[in-house]
Amino acid sequence: AQSVSQHNHHVILSEAASLELGCNYSYGGTVNLFWYVQYPGQHLQLLLKYFSGDPLVKGIKGFEAEFIKSKFSFNLRKPSVQWSDTAEYFCAVNYNFNKFYFGSGTKLNVKP
Amino acid sequence: GAGVSQSPRYKVAKRGQDVALRCDPISGHVSLFWYQQALGQGPEFLTYFQNEAQLDKSGLPSDRFFAERPEGSVSTLKIQRTQQEDSAVYLCASSRGGVTTDTQYFGPGTRLTVL
Numbered sequence: 001a002q003s004v005s006q007h008n009h010h011v012i013l014s015e016a017a018s019l020e021l022g023c024n025y026s027y028g029g030t031v032n033l034f035w036y037v038q039y040p041g042q043h044l045q046l047l048l049k050y051f052s053g054d055p056l057v058k059g060i061k062g063f064e065a066e067f068i069k070s071k072f073s074f075n076l077r078k079p080s081v082q083w084s085d086t087a088e089y090f091c092a093v094n095y096n097f098n099k100f101y102f103g104s105g106t107k108l109n110v111k112p
Numbered sequence: 113g114a115g116v117s118q119s120p121r122y123k124v125a126k127r128g129q130d131v132a133l134r135c136d137p138i139s140g141h142v143s144l145f146w147y148q149q150a151l152g153q154g155p156e157f158l159t160y161f162q163n164e165a166q167l168d169k170s171g172l173p174s175d176r177f178f179a180e181r182p183e184g185s186v187s188t189l190k191i192q193r194t195q196q197e198d199s200a201v202y203l204c205a206s207s208r209g210g211v212t213t214d215t216q217y218f219g220p221g222t223r224l225t226v227l
Contacts, residue, residue: 004154032213043115044155044203044218051213090154094212098143098168102154 004093006103013081014111021076021106023091033074034092034100035065044090050074061085083112114138116219118204124225125194133189133222137206144187145216146179147203155203161187162210194226 007022025031035047048059055067065076074091091103117136125131137144143162147155148171157171163184172179176195181187191198201221207214 006154036218043220044205046215049213049215092154098145098160098162098212099157099171100145100155100212100216102147102156104152104154 004091004101004103006089006091006106008106009104010107010109012109012111015083016080017110019076019078019081019085019108021089021091021108023074023076023103024072025074025091025093025101026072027093027095028072029095032094033065033067034094035059035063035074035076036090036092036102037087038090039087047076047089081108081110083110086110116204116206116217118202118219118222120222121220122223122225124227126227127196128193130190130192131194131224133191133202133224135187135189135204135206135219137185137187137204138208138217139185141206141208141217142184142210143207143214143216144181145205145207146187146189147205148173149201149203149221151200158189158202191224194224196226199224199226 003026005024032051034049036044037047038044050057050067058064088105088107090105094100119134146158149155159179160168161181176192178190203221204219205216207216
């Protein structure tokens, strides 16, 4: 079965620290890739997505992610986190029409 | 306009009861998805509608799960004879078109607890 792995389940950072959250997937063909975020008490919302073109994609709130096909990875980055980035982050992969596969999520706690 | 809404937000059922979970997608959105999210896990795909057509139901865990979207807008996920393993948050999402790169907008979810 296809899978999406998020290596870190819980990350704690201080404000202004840099962030990198890992995401790896197991499908070898063409994929569409997504990062979703869920702020406390809010719905899941899209941060950014990649489906073709420049493998470095920029999303909302200063987040970016890089697709590295040879490593089956789509890591999320932010140079300087803020307390308001405290949330749970989910990586998702789509390769089969309408099916989306989500990772188990990474909880980010940013200390002020 | 309003986002995706789901009702009820919380549901407690005794084992063996039937439940019905409702999703109101964003008006005009063609695609509608249902996901199941167990505690500590990411959302897991259940089923997909394009308008009123259920194009993929391969993620439904058993024949106790049934979903419909008869007029291409509101959708209902029904679970018959609930079991404890059905306890989870059920998420609905809609997207504007039928293209997989369209942004999915998620509802708040229904938290189902089966006792």
